[in-house]
Amino acid sequence: MQAYCVDQSIIPSNEAARLAALKRYDILDTPPDGVFDRVTAMAARRLGVPIAIVSLVDEDRIWFKSHHGLAVEQIERAPGLCASAILGDDPYILENAAADPRSLANPLVAGDFGLKFYAGVPLQTRDGYNLGTLCVIDRKTRTIGQDEIEELKALASMIMDQMELRLSARNAVATAEMLAREIDHRVMNSLQFVSSMLTLQSRTQKSQEAAAALKEAANRVAAVARVHRHSHTDNIADSVSSMVYLGRLCEDLSGILGISVTATGDELAVPRARVQPIGLIVNELAMNAAKHGTDAITVSYRQAGDEIELAVADRGTGLPDGFDLKATPSGLGMKIVGALASQLGGRFEVMAGEGGRGARFVITFPVGDPGN
Numbered sequence: 001m002q003a004y005c006v007d008q009s010i011i012p013s014n015e016a017a018r019l020a021a022l023k024r025y026d027i028l029d030t031p032p033d034g035v036f037d038r039v040t041a042m043a044a045r046r047l048g049v050p051i052a053i054v055s056l057v058d059e060d061r062i063w064f065k066s067h068h069g070l071a072v073e074q075i076e077r078a079p080g081l082c083a084s085a086i087l088g089d090d091p092y093i094l095e096n097a098a099a100d101p102r103s104l105a106n107p108l109v110a111g112d113f114g115l116k117f118y119a120g121v122p123l124q125t126r127d128g129y130n131l132g133t134l135c136v137i138d139r140k141t142r143t144i145g146q147d148e149i150e151e152l153k154a155l156a157s158m159i160m161d162q163m164e165l166r167l168s169a170r171n172a173v174a175t176a177e178m179l180a181r182e183i184d185h186r187v188m189n190s191l192q193f194v195s196s197m198l199t200l201q202s203r204t205q206k207s208q209e210a211a212a213a214l215k216e217a218a219n220r221v222a223a224v225a226r227v228h229r230h231s232h233t234d235n236i237a238d239s240v241s242s243m244v245y246l247g248r249l250c251e252d253l254s255g256i257l258g259i260s261v262t263a264t265g266d267e268l269a270v271p272r273a274r275v276q277p278i279g280l281i282v283n284e285l286a287m288n289a290a291k292h293g294t295d296a297i298t299v300s301y302r303q304a305g306d307e308i309e310l311a312v313a314d315r316g317t318g319l320p321d322g323f324d325l326k327a328t329p330s331g332l333g334m335k336i337v338g339a340l341a342s343q344l345g346g347r348f349e350v351m352a353g354e355g356g357r358g359a360r361f362v363i364t365f366p367v368g369d370p371g372n
Contacts, residue, residue, distance in 0.1 A: 010077065010078075010079045010083040010084055010087065012086065012087055012130070014129070017129065018086075018129045018130065018131070019058075019059060021125055021127070021129040021131065022056060022057075022058070022129075022131050022132075024167065025131070025163050025166075025167055026167075026170065027056065027065060027163065027166075028056060028058060028063055029063065030065070032066070033065070033066070035162055036054050036065050036066035036159065036162070037066045037068065039054070039066070039134070039155050039158055039159055040052040040053060040054055040066040040067070040068035040134075041068050042155060043068075043134060043136055043151075043152060043155050044068050044069060044136060046148070046151050046155075047119070047136045047144070047148050047151065047152065049117070049136045049137060049138045049142075050069045050137075050138060050139070051067075051068065051069040051070050051136065051137040051138070052066075052068045052069065052134070052135070052136045052137070053066065053067050053068070053070065053082075053133075053134075053135050053136075053137065054066040054067075054123070054132065054133075054134055054159055055082040055120075055132040055133050055134075055135060056123075056131055056132035057077060057082055057083055057086050057130075057131065057132050057133075058077070059077075060076070060077055061074050061075065061076060061077055062074060062075050062076070062077055062081075062082050062083060062132070065132075070137075075107070075108070076107070078105070078106050078107055078108075079102075079103075079105060079106065080094075080097070080102055080103030080104070080105060080106030080109060081094075081103060081106055081108065081109075081115075081118055081120065081135070082120060082132060082133045082135060084102060084103075085120040085121075085122060085130075085133045085135070086122055086130035086131070086132065086133065087130075088122070089122060089124065089130070091119060091120065091121050091149050091152065091153070092118070092119070092120045092121075092122075092133070092135075093118070093119050093144060093149075094117065094118040094119070095117060095141060095142065095143055095144065096116060096117070096141040097109045097115050097116055097117065097118055098114075098116055098141075103115075103118070113139075114139050115137055115138075115139060116138060116139055116140050116141045116142075117136075117137065117138035117139075117140060117141055117142045117144075118135060118136075118137055119135060119136050119144050119148075119149070119152060120133035120134070120135035120136075121133060121134050121135070121149075121152045121153050121155075121156040122156070123156055123159055123160055123163075124160065125160070125164075126164065131163075133156075134152060134155055134156040134159055136152065194221050196218075198214050198215070198217050198218035198221060199214075199215065199218040201214050202214035202215040202218065219287065238271065238272055239269040239270055239271050239272060240269070240270050240272065240275055241267065241268075241269065241270070242265065242266065242267060242268040242269070242270050242301045243263060243265065243266075243267050243301070245270060245275060245279070246263035246265075246278075246282065246299055246301055247263045249263075249279055249282060249283070250262055250263045250282075250286075250297075250299055253282075253283065253286050253297075257286065257287075257290045257297075259290060259294065259295055259296060259297065260295070260296040260297070261286055261296075261297045261298075261299065262296075262297070262298055262299065263299045263300075263301070264298060264299070264300050264301075265299075265300045265301035265302045266301065266302050266303050268301065268303060268308070274344060277340040277343050277344055278301075278310060278344070280336070280340055281310065281312075281337050281340050281341070281363055282299055282310075282312060284333050284336055284337050284340075285312035285333075285337060285361050286299070286312060287333070288333050288334075289312065289314035289316055289358075289359070292314070292316035292317045292318075292359075293316045293317050294314035294315050294316035294358060295315060296314070296315055297312060297313070297314050298311075298312075298313045298314075299311070299312050300313075303367060306366060306367050306368070307346075307364050307365065307366055307367060308346075308364070308365055308366070308367055309362060309363075309364050310362070310363045310364075310365075311360060311361065311362045311363075312360070312361045313353055313354075313358060313359070313360040313361075314353065314358040314359055314360075315353065315357055315358040316358050316359065317358075318352060318353065318357060318358055318359055319350070319352055319359050334350075337361070337363070340363075341363045341365065344363065344365040345365050345366055346363050346364050346365025346366070347363070347364055347365075348361070348362075348363050349361075349362045349363075349364070350362075
């Protein structure tokens, strides 16, 4: 952006605070907006002028959020028009700018543009800062009545109402995201605490069977905490990256299991609602593979047509003799995976690994939401 030397006579006494107020609306250099464009079109029509502008006075420029009847997007911050209009709270009226000493030096008046008429109403925030103006312009001199000034004030209020509404919406989203992160943090801490307590309780059991059951419960609670943590690492969004999410989860599992767990596949967007069941499936199958002596686990996530294939392959002892691929899984872990596959609207299959070594567990589910 071109730098301009700003005339100090048009700097408000509260300039630093005013600029901070302008920045909080996050509106500078945003794309055209139908709401603002409709207001400027309405202002031009009601006051019978060719040009209407929503201007915002930045540090060294005047940027136009909407510019009906004018192809320019911004001008230097020169005295006589919008830069001067924000110095007070009343409408700033020039009925013949070419003869008005306040505006003679302004390039729009003195230059080829030939501005003659200007009427601007400050866009004032609820805490009293003038951010810019809603102004109407003509290349001909003319007068303006009080009714027309009131029309311009009402339209300026509509602009500020819209800006305040959008600011409130952004603040509400930011607050919701902050609360969601805090809740997520508390949930993960609680799950980790429960897992730790179950582990401690397992160590006090005289019965090996009871100790093993408590330890298994502790591991599953820890798995939920782990999946939850990785699914909420990024800012809240409708989806997460498949490879980023699975990569983090596999890295974590590698450290816990002491074996290589890697993720491969397509870079796809995983809807937020599907992240947890997918993570729990991977965790359950990886834990199961580790029990059967594998030294490496590969997790793949790929799209084939209108389906997603999630596969976990290991190089362990493989499937037991006589294993029925079509039988309903009997172990708790396999029942959990089957239930999670159903939650995804998919199917769960088990097959021998490549070369007859290990096993390959495949969950296939539709790309779209099965509930739609």
